Amino acid sequence: MFQWDTKERARMKKKKSNSLTTHHVIPTSRLKGKGILSVCKVPILMHQLYHSLFGNMTPEEILQHLNVSFWNDEYEITINKTPKIK
Numbered sequence: 001m002f003q004w005d006t007k008e009r010a011r012m013k014k015k016k017s018n019s020l021t022t023h024h025v026i027p028t029s030r031l032k033g034k035g036i037l038s039v040c041k042v043p044i045l046m047h048q049l050y051h052s053l054f055g056n057m058t059p060e061e062i063l064q065h066l067n068v069s070f071w072n073d074e075y076e077i078t079i080n081k082t083p084k085i086k
């Protein structure tokens with residue numbers, strides 16, 4: 001199971017439960033090299049729960065995991081990144 005490193009855990013403890021934290025859509029530990037890092041802001045509790053459930057899985061891996069573990073593998077999962085509109 002994925003564990004937050006102790007530095008990250010200490011940083012998270014100092015924040016209020018409703019404060020926003022930065023989440024990397026693709027975990028930095030999963031990026032080969034340093035590509036473009038897509039991030040979003042999420043409340044700290046939701047962020048902790050997300051990583052407790054999904055560790056450092058990618059979005060596609062999360063959907064596959066949910067399908068196998070919670071949906072009896074009854075779905076065919078596809079996921080596509082939306083193109084950036086400028």
Ligand SMILES: [Zn+2]
Pocket residue numbers: 022023024047051
């Ligand atoms: Zn995160």
